[in-house]
Amino acid sequence: MRENLPKNYNPKEFEEKLYEYWNENGYFTPKVDNSKKPYTIMMPPPNVTGTLHMGHALNNTIQDILIRYKRMQGFEALWLPGTDHASISTEAKVVEKLKSEGKSKEELGREKFLEESWEWTKVYGGRIKNQLKKLGVSCDWSRERFTLDEHMNKAVTEMFVRLYEKGLIYRGDRIINWCPNCHTAISDAEVEHEDTHRYMYYIRYPLKDENDGIIIATTRPETMFGDLAIAVNPNDERYKEYIGKTAILPLSNREIPIIADEYVEMDFGTGALKITPSHDPNDFEVGERHNLGHLIVLDEDARINENGGIYKGLDRFDARKKVAEDLKEQGYLIDIKEYENAVGHCERCKTVIEPIISKQWFVKMEPLAKPAIDAYNNGELKFIPDRFGKVYLHWLENIRDWCISRQLWWGHRLPVYYCESCGEVIVSRDEVEKCNVCGSYNIKQDTDTLDTWFSSGLWPFSTLGWPDKTPDLEYFFPTDTLVTGYDIIFFWVIRMVVTSLSEMGEVPFKDVFLTGLVRDSQGRKMSKSLGNGIDPLEIIDEYGADALRFTLVTGNSPGNDMRFYIERVEANRNFANKLWNASRFLLMNLEENFSSLSDEEMELVDEDKWILTKLNEIIPQINDNLDKYELGLAAEKIYNFLWEDYCDWYIEMVKTRLYGEDGLNKKTAQTVLLRVLKEILKLLHPFMPFITEEIWQHLPETEKPLIIENWPIKNDNMVFEREKEEIDYIKTAIKAIRNIRSEMNVPMSKKSKLIFVPDNEEIKETILKNSRKFITLASAEDLEIENKNIKFGTDYVSIVLEKCEVYMPLKDLIDITKEIERLDKERLRLEDEINRVDKKLANEGFVSKAPKNIIDEEKQKKIKYTQMLESVKDRLKILQNIVEEDK
RNA sequence: GGGUGGUUAGUUCAGCUGGCAGAGCGCCACGUUGACAUCGUGGAGGUCGUUGGUUCGAGUCCAAUACCACCCACCA
Numbered sequence: 001m002r003e004n005l006p007k008n009y010n011p012k013e014f015e016e017k018l019y020e021y022w023n024e025n026g027y028f029t030p031k032v033d034n035s036k037k038p039y040t041i042m043m044p045p046p047n048v049t050g051t052l053h054m055g056h057a058l059n060n061t062i063q064d065i066l067i068r069y070k071r072m073q074g075f076e077a078l079w080l081p082g083t084d085h086a087s088i089s090t091e092a093k094v095v096e097k098l099k100s101e102g103k104s105k106e107e108l109g110r111e112k113f114l115e116e117s118w119e120w121t122k123v124y125g126g127r128i129k130n131q132l133k134k135l136g137v138s139c140d141w142s143r144e145r146f147t148l149d150e151h152m153n154k155a156v157t158e159m160f161v162r163l164y165e166k167g168l169i170y171r172g173d174r175i176i177n178w179c180p181n182c183h184t185a186i187s188d189a190e191v192e193h194e195d196t197h198r199y200m201y202y203i204r205y206p207l208k209d210e211n212d213g214i215i216i217a218t219t220r221p222e223t224m225f226g227d228l229a230i231a232v233n234p235n236d237e238r239y240k241e242y243i244g245k246t247a248i249l250p251l252s253n254r255e256i257p258i259i260a261d262e263y264v265e266m267d268f269g270t271g272a273l274k275i276t277p278s279h280d281p282n283d284f285e286v287g288e289r290h291n292l293g294h295l296i297v298l299d300e301d302a303r304i305n306e307n308g309g310i311y312k313g314l315d316r317f318d319a320r321k322k323v324a325e326d327l328k329e330q331g332y333l334i335d336i337k338e339y340e341n342a343v344g345h346c347e348r349c350k351t352v353i354e355p356i357i358s359k360q361w362f363v364k365m366e367p368l369a370k371p372a373i374d375a376y377n378n379g380e381l382k383f384i385p386d387r388f389g390k391v392y393l394h395w396l397e398n399i400r401d402w403c404i405s406r407q408l409w410w411g412h413r414l415p416v417y418y419c420e421s422c423g424e425v426i427v428s429r430d431e432v433e434k435c436n437v438c439g440s441y442n443i444k445q446d447t448d449t450l451d452t453w454f455s456s457g458l459w460p461f462s463t464l465g466w467p468d469k470t471p472d473l474e475y476f477f478p479t480d481t482l483v484t485g486y487d488i489i490f491f492w493v494i495r496m497v498v499t500s501l502s503e504m505g506e507v508p509f510k511d512v513f514l515t516g517l518v519r520d521s522q523g524r525k526m527s528k529s530l531g532n533g534i535d536p537l538e539i540i541d542e543y544g545a546d547a548l549r550f551t552l553v554t555g556n557s558p559g560n561d562m563r564f565y566i567e568r569v570e571a572n573r574n575f576a577n578k579l580w581n582a583s584r585f586l587l588m589n590l591e592e593n594f595s596s597l598s599d600e601e602m603e604l605v606d607e608d609k610w611i612l613t614k615l616n617e618i619i620p621q622i623n624d625n626l627d628k629y630e631l632g633l634a635a636e637k638i639y640n641f642l643w644e645d646y647c648d649w650y651i652e653m654v655k656t657r658l659y660g661e662d663g664l665n666k667k668t669a670q671t672v673l674l675r676v677l678k679e680i681l682k683l684l685h686p687f688m689p690f691i692t693e694e695i696w697q698h699l700p701e702t703e704k705p706l707i708i709e710n711w712p713i714k715n716d717n718m719v720f721e722r723e724k725e726e727i728d729y730i731k732t733a734i735k736a737i738r739n740i741r742s743e744m745n746v747p748m749s750k751k752s753k754l755i756f757v758p759d760n761e762e763i764k765e766t767i768l769k770n771s772r773k774f775i776t777l778a779s780a781e782d783l784e785i786e787n788k789n790i791k792f793g794t795d796y797v798s799i800v801l802e803k804c805e806v807y808m809p810l811k812d813l814i815d816i817t818k819e820i821e822r823l824d825k826e827r828l829r830l831e832d833e834i835n836r837v838d839k840k841l842a843n844e845g846f847v848s849k850a851p852k853n854i855i856d857e858e859k860q861k862k863i864k865y866t867q868m869l870e871s872v873k874d875r876l877k878i879l880q881n882i883v884e885e886d887k
Numbered sequence: 888g889g890g891u892g893g894u895u896a897g898u899u900c901a902g903c904u905g906g907c908a909g910a911g912c913g914c915c916a917c918g919u920u921g922a923c924a925u926c927g928u929g930g931a932g933g934u935c936g937u938u939g940g941u942u943c944g945a946g947u948c949c950a951a952u953a954c955c956a957c958c959c960a961c962c963a
Contacts, residue, residue: 009925175961193960200963218963268962275963282961342960355961387891394890394959486958521899523956555900555911560892561956563899567912574925585922625903632901636910651922659921735929742929748918776920836907845943854906854944861907 004587005698009580011544014694019133022693027707029140030076032475039075040479041067042460042509043139044492045084045147049093049124052131054518054526054552054564055485057536061549062515062631063483064137068686069626071138072711078476079138080463082145083125087411087452088182088348094120094410110409110447117410131537136545136689138707143472145463147455148412155462156455157415157429162503164427168364169404171416171425173294175281176358176403177344180302180316181351184407185360187451188400189490191353193342202270202335203327205230208246208255214239215334217269219341220279221327222319224249225308227256228292229275234260236271250332251323252309261286278357294357302354316354361405361414361448369396371501372494380506381497384513384629385559388486395490402495404451411449418444457495460508482509486516486559513629516561518552523563534564546688547573553631553687554639575639576691579684582647583695586673589658594700596671599717603664606770607653608672609720610727614645615676619714622683631687638683646676649731656772674699679712729763729802730770736799737778737806743822744797744813751781755796755807757788759867763803794819794882800826800871802864816883823876830869837862 006013022028030038041063046056063079071077094117095105105113125146132139145152163169176185201221206213214230230247232239243260263286264273277287278296287294297307304311304319311319327333344353373396375381376389383389405414417432418425421440426432432443458466460482464473478500484493493512500508520526526533539548550572556562604612618637625634650673657669678699685692685706696706737754746752754774758764764785767774774780792798792807794816799806837858840846847855 007922009923216963220963263962265962270963273963280961280963282963285961341962391891391958398960490959517957557901560900565899565912568899570925571911574923577925578923581923581926583922588922628903630903633903636901640910647922648927655921738928739930742917745917748920748928779920833907840907840943843943847943849943850906857906 005580005584005695007584009577009691011546011576011690012541015134015136015540015545015690018690018693019136022138022705022707023133023141025705027071027705028079028138029142030071030078032471033076034475036074036076038476039067039070039077040476041079041481041483042463042479043079043081043137044482044484044488045082045145045456045459046128046132047086047089048083048121048128048146049086049090050128052128052135052536054534054536055515056128056132057135057548058515058518058552059483059485060132060135060137061552062513063481064135064139064549064689065553065631065686066481066483066626067138068689068707069711071707072682072685072709074710076475078140078143080143080145080476081129081132081137081139081141082147082459082463083128084452084456085121085146085148085411087406087408087449088184088186090117090121091408091410092182092349105409113409134537134540134545135549138689143463147452147459151465152455152458152462153412155458155466156412156450158467159454159458159499159503160415160450161427161429163363168367168502169361169427170364171359171361173357173359174362174401174403175278175284175355176360177346177353178300178302178356178358179346179349179351179353180300181349182346182408183300185358185403185405186346186353187403187453189453190347191344192347192350194345195340196343196352198339198341198343200269200337200339201324201327201333202337203250203274204332204334205247205250205256205274206332207242208248210245214242214247214258214272215270216272216274218274219339220320221323222304222308222311222314222316223276223279223297224274224323225252225304225311226276226278226295226297227274228277228287228295229256229290230258231261231264231273231275231286232258232271233262233264233266236264236266239272250327250330259286259290261289279355281355284357296357298354298356360403361416363402363404365399365401365498368498368502369399372396372497375497375501375507380510382511384511385557388489388512388514388559391486392489392494395494402451404454405446405448406451407447408449411452412455414446414448414450416446418446420444453491453495456492457499460496460500461504466504477504477508478506479509481511481513483513483515486514489514511629514559516556516559519561519563521563521565523561526564534566539566539569543569543573544576544690546576546691549689550575550635550687554635556632558629575643576688578643578647579680579688579691580695582642582651583677583698585651586670586677587698590670590674590700594670594674596674596701597664597667601664602668602671604668604672604720605657605665606723606727606730607650607773608668609718609723611645611650611672611676612715612718613720613724614641615679616714616716616719619679619683619712626686635687638680638687642680642684646680650676652777653727653773656776674701678702681706682709682712685709726766726770729766730773733767733799733801733804733806734774734778736801737774737780737808740797740799740808741779744810746779746810746813748779751779752808752810753782753784754778754780755784755786755792755809757786757790757805757807759788759803767804791878794879798823798875800868800875802868805871805875816879820876820879820883823872823879827869827872827876830865830872834862834865834869837865 067077067079098105177191179186198219200217200219202215202217204213204215216230227249242258245258246255247258249256275283275286277284277292278294295307297305299305302316304314306312324333346353373393376393416427419435419440420442422435422438424435424437434441435443460479461477464470464477466473496508520532524532536548547569551569618641622634622637654669657666660666681692681696693706696702756767771783774783795809795811796807797810797814840858
């Protein structure tokens, strides 16, 4: 028994309920079925303790649209969800919490700290999952993963060991980016460069045993305690004689050599450069070339250490000031100039990072990058939009080794063990208890953890069970589409491609769909500090998830940033409301025991054929759009089809039949109404899953829920070109009549008589066949056909159409002068058009080179306009004669 | 220093392979006709940043250029 749709569209009444219904019935869970094709998307795992923001909403809406589309097309569609342990960010939060309780992580110890962290993720971890559900995400929760799960650890360890065994992971003393606030090394990708206003200090380093000196320029004078040389360019005439001599380091009076190295730019600064191998990546290289050794002067809080003498304990920025002051006092500081350059900041906490030499673990990237470059060039990997391919290539072609060890506790601990007795380094899949070299049991595991992106870099296959050969992995891998923001191409996309190519032997996904940023209405990035973030959940609460989803995928194109306007959500809520009411209208006009007619039984009239043709035209277009990831275009087509074609025209045209008695005619209208609505619901379902399913469940003759219904395919038996054109003609006529009535301020309630003067029998027939439409849609009370010779006087308004004229008796409302003016304007317009067409057709180049259909079109236009112009002229002549006679 | 994107109606944006410029919102006028005022009908509003080029034909392709935004980069 069908129940009626409630009078008002209220998404709250059904969204949650439907989600539960889908989820509980297992519609989100695909099976491994070799008779069907899989389609797989891995959800980019949000931070486990995060909250849903617009970026997530956009991302997941897109993924859900793709998954629902493919599911309806009959694929075994797997969308695997999960969360990321976000080591650095979660650890910082837990540390902060401990701090507020007056505790520190060191006091607590590693084990207790991890317990706290797990507790934290338990408290805040479920949040984002429930928030995602409100969006309607049809992902398979039975396969949910967490990047720090035990199984994930197995995968991470396996990957680490394999890469180590291939010589692609190594440990070494390198310059890394140290965050003095997070107390850990971070990778290059995690450093944000920002132009910063600083000062350039010009410092004179005196020469040993000589009354001379050399001036260097630096922005970081506090690192001078780590200077191990001064370098000049070997070709620099100014400094040739200094090479090989010894300089005295001011403030500490240490002796350092003056060396020559090509790296030094002669025309920058003073052409002489202080070399601080332990605190600058370039100096490090220079130092290596000249065997300068290392000297670290900053501790892990970026304070000067014991190598800085009396400056020990000073923060780097305080030390900078103090050093400058003292240099000035002692006469070494020659000049200070304002200077602007890019300074690296920690991506997470925005602290200025400090390049510092440190023993860390690295992944050797160059050998891994090569196959990743090839994969793009071969077309195995595609980006949408394609321009991001260049960004991807550029990064890979200039890749540097990836620092993967972090001095954090919350994460995957390195599967590395050290023998405290003989110093052996053991990398192992299993826990090591005994040294395989010296036999000692004095073994300690490395205390560092891995970069979060190391574990998320395995996401496309670790989630499916890798390194085990599971049926899931076999069936669903490689995945099809990755949907993510362009801002994490380097962090994540590249790492997944690289690890997958290396260990799986193929790309982890075929298409990478990159989304832009969702900005506020003023185009600013949404951020916590600005407080301009718009909470998706509040939007859902007020307007429903469907309206939000629709807003996020329309009016923008892939990879481009979009502005978020509440007005657009409102407009899309109105669209949902329109659909709701159209459906309600249909249900109100279906009998309780309605059963639709078969193709053979139906007695289709023009408007039925028109709407069916239109429907069958957009289906392939929408498929095409979706296959090309043009979601916005697809959505727009459905929007227009529903609102304009179905609601504004078809429903209005069909009303008289619904209210009438004629059984077959009425039943045909009902059948077509229902059929087309069902197709609309299917097409719209991926975009607006809730409202479409809700309506669907209220419709008669549905066998299964919409979520697993079959995706529409074009029905060639229901395409009627001629009728489509006829109805389009009728629409044009109705619009023209409405236009005139509106111009003349004829109220809707005042019905008018319409007198048609058709040019030929064909048009006459079309008009007669569709006469009722003029009565309901053009406020006509009556309709007459007259022949050409009848002359209508000044009591009539005339409308000139293609192949037909229409006259309306509107005696009191007509101002003859204005009417002549109006027609004269029309005359001018048509003459202009004809001139334009004539010019085109007179153009030798156009006629000989343009495609035939374009030329034919122009010729048709010429015929049409000429005929219309004649009619307008005739009418003008009649009116002008009457005016003359009156004089 | 290198690279990318944007510049189209008052506003926010679409516009796929070149063939008489589109939408939402806003605005103006009319209208509560038995799905919907979260609505209907009609309307106003654009030299598609600028300059060249290719072409029968350019918002669309090419080359410059301006402005805005972003990304990358080890000149201290």
